[in-house]
Amino acid sequence: FALLEFKCSGSLELTDDPPSSTEPTIESSTVPPEPTTEAPTPTSAPHPERSAGSPGPSVDPTNQESVGASCGEDLTNARGEFFSPQYPNNYPNNANCTWTLLASETQVINLNFTFVDFETCCDSIRVYDGPTDAYPLLGRLPQDQRYRSTRNSLTIVFSSDSSVTRQGFRAQWVSAAPHPERSAGSPGPSVDPTNQESVGASCGEDLTNARGEFFSPQYPNNYPNNANCTWRLLASETQVINLNFTFVDFEMCCDSIRVYDGPTDAYPLLGRLPQDQRYRSTRNSLTIVFSSDSSVTRQGFRAQWVSAVEAPCGGDLTNPSGEFFSPQFPNYYPHNASCTWRLLAPERQVVNLTFMFVHLEECCDSIRVYDGSNDTYPLLGILAQDQRHHFNSTRNSLTVVFLSDNSITGQGFRAQWVFSGAKTESTAKVEKEE
Secondary structure, three states: OOEEEOOOOOOOOOOOOOOOOOOOOOOOOOOOOOOOOOOOOOOOOOOOOOOOOOOOOOOOOOOEEEEOOOOOOEEOOOEEEEEOOOOOOOOOOOOEEEEEEEOOOOOEEEEEEEEEEOOOOOOEEEEEOOOOOOOOEEEEOOOOOEEEOOOOEEEEEEEOOOOOOOOEEEEEEEEEOOOOOOOOOOOOOOOOOOOEEEEOOOOOOEEOOOEEEEEOOOOOOOOOOOOEEEEEEEOOOOEEEEEEEEEEEOOOOOOEEEEEOOOOOOOOEEEEOOOOOEEEOOOOEEEEEEEOOOOOOOOEEEEEEEEEEOOOOOEEEOOOEEEEEOOOOOOOOOOOOEEEEEEEOOOOEEEEEEEEEEEEEOOOOEEEEEOOOOOOOOEEEEEOOOOOEEEEOOOOEEEEEEEOOOOOOOOEEEEEEEEEEOOOOOOOOEEEOO
């Protein structure tokens, strides 16, 4: 299914060509020597109420950086986050910013863009595999939002032209050992030292900690032929599980990775890789089944999970103004979501609603807006593939219903509302902003 992002769309080209052999290479001998500094890590979701340019919140108080309005710099902590200038407000025209992420000599860097919104026709975000932009180009956003260096540095270059600006981006990084030397079957590095599991060559098991990571057998070496492994992620009764595959490399014709929404593979199939690498359970368990045939093998996969209390979805909104989001925004919303928000103004006022960002699965997920306090009132519009929308109620309430199915998910939406004096028109206006 196609995911539509209702903003300017662009393209990404990856120029870091893969090696010709089936074995992945970790290092390239044609580029300049690596720098030797100290490294950085990621953090949390955006705070729409934060003032322009103020640094974001840190995820980890130890050895963590958070960089706000500054326009490019060298970042040497083991983990942290950085933003486009003025984020979450729009970045300025004619920006030209360079960030260099520098890890210690024996480490590599994982980079994840957790929010991206820019004019893709004319502005750009580029990621280079080294300490300057003379090194190989790993990619241009928005098509790929996750990167891993082959050395101890990454360079990110952001530039904007003199026309339209948008919110920009938010990015998180973490330095990690590359592990090429790790013996087959030794456990991988931990995601978090508290209540965390890390599982290496063992071929399937029950994982009950609140968070952790697991790998295909023998990772980062190639997995064996004829593998058949099952992992069960088991959370406490009131929790759900978020699963993220941070690395995937397998023979897609003949080997498989399947994720099931429950404690066995008899439960609903959430998806098969590589189409979707993020999953969220609807209950307190997930099952992952990996199998390989007797022919070609590859590196396999690396996955991280975290258990979480299900976030509230929907509610009554009575403040004179504010904003609300799809669940887990700016991360992808969960499968099978069903959320209803009611915007309730005082008796002689109306509701003005604006969707600032929309990114849904075109065919199957939807946002519906009704001109009243529930979904029996007139339907003002369905957002699935249109541009940014404004809705004005004819009475003192609006109802917003968000639904997702059990297949592809997207980033969802961000919406703002304000109450105002009643309009004189007898019908609601629905304005489409190109």
